[in-house]
Amino acid sequence: MLWLLPLVLLLTYLLYRARALPQRPWAGVWLWRKGLGRGRRRPRTDLRLFLLLLAGGALVLALEDPPLLPPPLALVVDASASMAADEGGRTRLDLAKERARSLLERAPEAVLVRAGATPSLLGQGAGVRLVPALMGLEAGNEGADLEAALALARSLLPHGAVVLVSDAPPPPGLNGYLGVGSPRENLGIVRVAPGFLALGNSAPRPLTARLEAGGRTYTLEVPARGYRGLELPTPVFQARLLGKDALALDDRAGFAWRRVGVWAPGHPALVRLLRLLDALPGDEVGMEIGIPEAPPRRPTLFFAPRGLGEGRVLALRPHPALEDLPLLGERLPVLPPPKGWEKVAEDEGGRGLLYALGESLYLPPLDFLKDRPYFPALVYNFLRPYREVKSGLLLPEETLLPTPKESFLPRAGGSRVGFLLLALLALLLEALLWARRKGA
Template sequence: MNLLNPGVLWWLLPLGGAIVALYLLRMRRRDLQVPANFLWPERTDEIRANSLFQKLKFSWLMVLQLLALLLIGAALSRPQTEQSGLAGDLTVIVLDASASMSASEGARSRFDLAVRASEQIIADAQPGDKLAMILAGPLPEVVFPLSSDPALQRMKLRDVEGTDAEADVGEALRLAAALAKSDDSAQIILISDGAFEEPENFSPGGASVQFVKVGDAKENLGIEAIGAVQTGEGKNVYVGVRNYGDASQSASLSIHADGDLINSSRFDVKPGETWGRTFPAPANSEVLEARLTDGGALTADDYGVELTGSAAAKQILVVTPGSPFLERVLSLEPGVVVDKSGSVPDREKRSSLGPGQYDIVIFDGVPEEEVKSLGILSFASIGPSSPVSSSGSVKNPTFLSASDHELLDGVDLSGVYIADALRLQLKGSATAAADSDSGPLIVARDGLQRQVVTSFRPGNSDFPLTVAFPIFIANTIEYLAGAAASNVLEVATGQSLALPADEVEVEAPDGTKTTYTGKDGRTVVRGFSRIGPHKVKYAGLEKTVYASLKDPLESSIKPRSDVSLGGSDTEGTEAAIRLMDIWKPLALLALLILAGEWFMFARRS
């Protein structure tokens, strides 16, 4: 039972008290002399005006009036009862396909239960009800658009699959709200275990939001951390396993180096605690994998991977007072770890002793300095070791031509507007990858320390707004990494990867192959949805992309009883429900009681 307007109930007390008070008033009776009163029954059904107080007497009229008041108050509070089925003509189902939804619930997965709940919703729909379904995976996907075709909906539903990735439930809900905004009585039904971050900027508008909770399992172990370190005793790999459940658990951990088992261990871990251990690893190993056995209901977090050596993630330092476009693109780039600083740390300067930490240093809006990194990318920043010199600035240079340099694979600069740029002159072995009518736009220099210089800052152009920008950054990182570039990559499950090819074939760990096609020499592989190594073939190359889930939120599989959606807490239900207004029968009953009360009053008066 739900009350839309519970505040009305506060009025029942004073109003009921007023009715009782009326019956507490003593009747002012008219005296009438009679020959004898022994024939008269002493009936005092007080129904008229009153004066002073008296002892409260039982009266059916009072009972009926209080009952009618109660019913009217209840009707005005807009009570609603929960019934299975759909509430409105338009319903958008958001099906959570995150990693936690692949948790095992007995013989079936949590995702299977969610699909079954979706089937029930489709079955409960009335003819003419419009249903749409959005799969909340790493990227929201419309399973079927708004339609009134249950057969089509069931067919599409059979094809949906869960993922081992974190889902963007917020984006899926925003998309659902956009679909539902055409109907004020629309309903958004989220079928999930509630294991997701509170969606930001989500407003259901006039639609009602319902959270159908699935799953019961809560015991789970997950690989929380895996990292490799080179010590004086050799290469070591550290693995941390966290118990996200409520009970102690035992599990086995096996460590693999480049596919070969090198160690294993059996351990116990208490609830809420992390078990960690360091294992020795072969010095020349590149891919270190950890696999957990008996790791609880969720297997997606039973796998971890760490690339080392040349395969390790590229360490990039961005020296800038602030460059949002650049930082955003770098955060989406797989296989890189990005740090940001306003100036070059002393230990990274070439004048300091010892090795540097970063593979690539990017200067944007800060004068270039001599650093120890393998490569340097400078945006309109000239330093002593730059492959170019500057002879002033130019306004609105126009792109003229591009060489076949690998930096510009899949990058089209035609039409890019540049407000301000430096007029560059090449130095030494530097070559112009792209030219403008005012000189080189992009310059590259090969060597022990590769360098790339652009004559303009991204913020002084619309280059970051074009699809060419992330490709250029990816090409530049790969170019600057040089010999360090590897054929293995590590990504988080669900992460997308843009590759310079018109067609990319991805072979998932289970052997299924998917071919992605792009255009303009660029193809985006949308999400590696399963954990483990994926073989990626493109443009005659083959890379292995290792996907793993490192998300404590997904590993914490205990279903949430309620979730915060659109700024309000939404309580979970076992199945899709609709709230039926029951004020009408209550009002009718109140009317009948008032009619009965009137009839009784008329008979007695």
Template sequence: MLWLFPILLLVYLLYRARRQRPQPWAGVWLWRRGKRRRFRPRLDLRLLLLLLAAALLVLALDDPPLGPTPMVLVVDASASMRAREGAKTRLDLAKERLLPLLERAPEAVLVRAGETPKAFGPAPGVALRDALLALEAEDRRADLEGAMALGRRLLKAPVVVATDGPPPPGAEGYLGVGSPQENLGLVAVDRGFLALGNSAQRPLTAEVELGGERLRAEVPARGYARLPDLPPTFAARLVGEDALALDDGAAFGLRRPGVDYPTLPALARLFALIGVSPGREVLVRIGVPEGAPETPTLFLAPRGGAPIPVLLTTPHPLLEGVALLGEALPPPPRPQGPWRALAEGEGGVGLLYVAEGGLYLPPLEALQDKPFFPLLVHNFLKPYREVRTGLLAPEETLLPTPEASFLPKTSGGGGRFFALLAALVLLLEALLFRRR
């Protein structure tokens, strides 16, 4: 609505001019005098005032900002920002482009967007210069949305995100850094399994050093390949140099997780078979869950109802290789919190329950002689038995390609100021040159 003010002001001046006696305008007077005789042009104050008022009205319609604005700067700290772009990394390029914005900001928040966002500020932008220059990129992935939310909680200001991926939703500004690069990396390992990724637009041959041997694999463009027939545990490394060194080595191994369980003969035999060590990494408790477990926990119900056949199971990694259909199990007491049924009997009665970091089973007496019980517990302990090192998220190895950059539209505020100046200039012209 700011544009209405100068228009109403002009309408009022035209109305005032029609109500008064005709009087020569500065520009017309100058033109008429030049027609009568030749003369040396001289400064016409009235013309200058009118031109100044017109220029101020144009500025008022543009509504420029009165000065630098506060800003939240989010910097992608994922491993792909370490990719080489000539003599510099993608993170170096992001720092160069963000530094002028940061130093001009009267107040700013700097957020390092890694797996866990970390914020610096609020503080004057110049005070955060050293924090920006000290940032390193090495995380497996970047939580850009979480970093933006953290920055907005600390400072109500436009958010500018510097990343080598596409702009995240809700960002007012975006600085895309990086260009297409050729990179090979190790993206997944498992028992006897190794997968490689290729970021190039053409197939590449990967050479992997593993157990004193060198193995080769053809990796398709922007795709993945695997090396078969590997030993159960191994350490592998890519041979040669590419755009990103952080994904060139990975390993897979097994260990004994620390388990704390009640001293019951059935549990002692079970964990001796699986192979665990004393500890509190995983807990085994007899009881009914009252919420989500804070520590990975295997719950065994203290009691159960009459056994009923298992009629339905939900696809889940915990049930890999486990044959439950047709087994008869006693329904345990229903747990409290975010637990969902993994196996159900007639009428949708839950028999096994799962939650994040938790597994809830019927009473031990009903399970200890079942052939699926050791495999089910083994599957629950599997993430804590396996050790994977050196892996990044696959999308980091494929090196994201940025989009066109854009900066936030700076908030106005100067429009009212320039409109007021224009009105004052027109008032001054009317007072100085009114006909007496």
């Protein structure tokens, strides 16, 4: 809107001059003015014109609403692994620091939040004092919870302008966004499992990956912006990608097993099964006989002490421990219902045959289950998340390298009311002075 300022001032001046009183060529006045022109005199100030120009300029500035001072700043910087991607010899995070520094230095009050897997506050106070914390940031988290980081920043500085610096697209509700990064070609390991891994490709074209795992080298083509799986001969492995790409943090990954500490009663069936699964006595997970009376303090398998008749499983909800188990149509004991638990298996009458609360399960009596062919698989599935050790993995979207959107800065006003009052005051003074002169 500032481009209107010279036009408004020029138009005001021309209209004012066009409406000036016509001059009459009287001989005495002409001779008097000619005589004045031979000497020195100060030009006459036109106060009315000055007030009209002041009012017009103030109205244009009120429409523009320029900021009087930089606003308080709630700055959130993405520190996920993709921000370590190479951008012509510098990382995306280096570019982010450079662009965010000028904003931070001008802020009279600021908070600085690091967006990683868990958001963290790096500092609060005058913006210039937070610059060292900004410049010391490092990227590397497997992902960034941007929503949680933005919520933390808003809670710490509710009246501040919230600005996100990231390579990911901005969520709604931001006052400002600085997008960093450009499309880059990257290959990375995005998933590992026993004897299996998957690769991701960020490029808009297929790329050929060379991979070393278990002492062998593999070559495979990964589709554009997609994934490719690879089965390995051994369940436990360490793998690394050969060659150089935009991001080094996703080039190594591995899979291994560990022994889980299990607290369990001394039932012979459980003792034999836990020995086969190489479990240790411990307190990481639990197995108990009884009806759950309170939320368990650790993931636990509860075995009902008794059943209330039997029912056939006609409805089964997903649960990780029940994955691939042939339970539909199976006849199971009806369980005494625990308070606050959700049914995951029901019979035709809606009676609960299996219950779950988070990762914990409430199952039929142990003496009923111990001879069922699916019982070892059930216990294996329950322990599997705690036995698996996956190293070097990032979230798949980090390997695919997000592409930022167009940047925008906070729009901070605050001067509109002042300029409107100035324009009104100038017009009132002009009206009073002109009315007084007309009356005289």
